[in-house]
Amino acid sequence: MRSSGLLRISAAFSVIGLVAGLAGCNSNQQTDAGAAVGVPSLPSTISADSLVGKWGVAAYHRDSDRPRTEGEARRQCNNPYVISKGPNGGVMMHLADQSKPQELVTKASASGVNYLGPAGPAATPDDREIVAISDKTFTVKWVSPDNANRYGTMVYIRCP
Amino acid sequence: MKTIKTRLGSLLLIGAACLLGHVPAFAGAAAHQIDMEIDDQPGYTPSPEEENLVGPYERQIVFFRTTEQPGTIVVHTADRYLYLVQPNNRAIRYGIGVGRDGFQWAGIKNIIRKQEWPDWRPPPEMIQRQPYLPRFMAGGPGNPMGARALYIGGTVYRIHGTNQPQTIGHAVSSGCFRLVNGDVIDLYGRVPVGTKIVVKQAADPE
Numbered sequence: 001m002r003s004s005g006l007l008r009i010s011a012a013f014s015v016i017g018l019v020a021g022l023a024g025c026n027s028n029q030q031t032d033a034g035a036a037v038g039v040p041s042l043p044s045t046i047s048a049d050s051l052v053g054k055w056g057v058a059a060y061h062r063d064s065d066r067p068r069t070e071g072e073a074r075r076q077c078n079n080p081y082v083i084s085k086g087p088n089g090g091v092m093m094h095l096a097d098q099s100k101p102q103e104l105v106t107k108a109s110a111s112g113v114n115y116l117g118p119a120g121p122a123a124t125p126d127d128r129e130i131v132a133i134s135d136k137t138f139t140v141k142w143v144s145p146d147n148a149n150r151y152g153t154m155v156y157i158r159c160p
Numbered sequence: 161m162k163t164i165k166t167r168l169g170s171l172l173l174i175g176a177a178c179l180l181g182h183v184p185a186f187a188g189a190a191a192h193q194i195d196m197e198i199d200d201q202p203g204y205t206p207s208p209e210e211e212n213l214v215g216p217y218e219r220q221i222v223f224f225r226t227t228e229q230p231g232t233i234v235v236h237t238a239d240r241y242l243y244l245v246q247p248n249n250r251a252i253r254y255g256i257g258v259g260r261d262g263f264q265w266a267g268i269k270n271i272i273r274k275q276e277w278p279d280w281r282p283p284p285e286m287i288q289r290q291p292y293l294p295r296f297m298a299g300g301p302g303n304p305m306g307a308r309a310l311y312i313g314g315t316v317y318r319i320h321g322t323n324q325p326q327t328i329g330h331a332v333s334s335g336c337f338r339l340v341n342g343d344v345i346d347l348y349g350r351v352p353v354g355t356k357i358v359v360k361q362a363a364d365p366e
Contacts (some may be wrong), residue, residue, distance in 0.1 A: 026224055058296035061203075065298035072279075076295035079287060096293035149302060150203030 002090035044106035044114045046133055048091045051106070051116070054080035054159040059152035069155055070137070090119070092107050095148045106130070116140060128154075133145035201324060202280070203302040210325045211340045212345045217255020217328050219343050224251035233271075233308075233319075233347075233357040235337060237264050240329045242319070242337060244350060254343045259335040264361070265317070271355040272313035274348060278305045278320060283334075307341040308348040310356060319357075320344060 056076035060069040086103035092106045093104045093116070098158040108114050109122040115129030125147075128140035136158045213219070217240070224243055228234060234243040234251070237258045256261035258264060277299035287293055297303060306321015319337045321344035322328075328340060339347065 053337070057294045058298075059294035060298040061300045062298065063304065068295065069298050072296040072298075079284065079295055081291060094290075096292070097290075098292075099290070146203075148203075148204075149292065150201070152203070152297060 007094075010053075011125060039109045039121055039123050041107035041115070041120065042110060044108040045112075046105075046114050048089060048105045048136075049085065050133070051083050051091050051093075051138065052085050054082050055156040056079045056159055057154060057156055059154045061152040066155070070157065073137075073155045073157040077157075080159045081156070087124050096142065096144070096151065115143070116144075167198040186339045200306055202297065204323050205302045206227075206323055206325050211342055213328060213340060213343075218254065219254050219346065221246070221250055222253045223249060224253070225249050226251070227234065228356070228358060231351070231355060233351065233355060235357065235359045236363055237266070237359065238360075238362040242339070242347075243259055244347060252346075254339050254347060255328045257322065257330050257332050259333050260331045263333065263335045264331070265335055266359050266361055267315075269315060269357050269359070270313045271319075271351060271353055271357060273311040274353055275299075275309045275311070276348075277303065277307060278309035278318075279303075280305045306344055310344075310345045310351065310355075312349065319347070359365065 054077070056073040057080075058069045058076060060066055067081040077135060086092050086125035088103055090105040092101040093105075093160050095118075102118070104116055105119045106114060106116055107119075107122045107127075113123070114130040114133075115122045115127040116130055117124060123143055125127075125144040127143045130138060131141055131153070132139040137154060138156050140156075141153050142151055179233075222243075224245065224351075226232075226234060226243075226245055228245050230245050231245045232245045234245060235241070235256070235258075236243070240256055240258060242254045242256045244254075245251050278295045279299045280303050281295065282290075282293050282297075287295065300307060301307075302323055304323060306323060309318045309319045309320040315335075317335045318335070319339065322338040322342040323341075324342045327338065332338075338344075
């Protein structure tokens with residue numbers, strides 16, 4: 001109940017933000033990736049629950065390395081990354097360089113791009129863009145260029 | 161004693177058996193002891209200027225008296241030099257980073273494998289400290305393992321590149337030998353699989 005209430009409040013603020021942006025006739029079209037402080041967020045089409053579980057994790061920087069990175073991620077299930085359900089409907093995960101997990105939510109921008117990050121605006125530097133997802137795998141890219149350079153594109157493969 | 165403490169915030173990976181921590185190091189060429197505290201910088205791509213070593217660690221032909229055959233690799237850990245033996249008492253000398261105190265070793269081995277843009281796997285203790293790290297990172301520019309790797313048979317060690325040229329001349333690894341990428345590419349092109357490698361703490365006394 002609490003989470004759905006939060007979602008409604010979040011959506012309401014998001015709509016207000018969108019209207020405010022439009023009313024301002026901002027000619028600088030803001031892109032998700034270029035947003036320094038994020039864009040108003042909308043509810044994501046991706047359920048946080050779908051991320052809960054144990055995952056093999058691997059990363060790559062060059063697209064040509066993706067296939068073997070997926071294979072490596074599959075082989076990492078002996079040392080999986082565990083995503084648990086958060087107390088407020090999100091998931092417990094680490095932000096970049098943080099030693100303790102915190103609750104993250106799935107959220108979307110007005111352009112339909114899905115993100116994983118702290119509750120609030122979408123496409124902030126702490127967020128990860130969810131670039132692909134299925135029952136068995138999801139792939140994220142960090143919004144922060146610095147994080148993206150260091151951690152690359154991260155592939156999560158669900159462990160049995 | 162001169163102390164350098166370079167804490168580079170974010171950290172991620174560090175090559176399996178070969179990465180860093182904070183460590184006492186001995187700069188042989190500088191003839192004084194140095195502490196270097198530095199984390200890996202996955203994703204960092206050094207500038208050409210940073211990779212351009214000058215002074216004693218710059219790649220150069222030197223006089224080198226040895227009984228080893230031309231083509232042999234000789235490492236003098238205390239001096240932070242790797243030599244590739246050439247004919248006529250000469251060698252190509254490369255500046256290297258070596259294992260930190262307690263992680264240095266000696267022996268006679270062979271190169272058993274060569275790899276361009278090797279992958280990097282953070283060691284388990286690093287994953288424990290930073291559980292969010294990918295357990296595998298595909299090789300490429302910015303990878304802590306650098307541009308090339310030469311695997312030393314019978315050990316977990318290797319000669320590899322680095323994206324941290326500032327660590328050359330220091331004792332920063334877990335037993336591997338690191339060169340700037342330009343140097344490891346040069347060495348990689350000169351030595352075949354099977355090459356003999358002699359690892360010593362220091363040169364033999366005259």
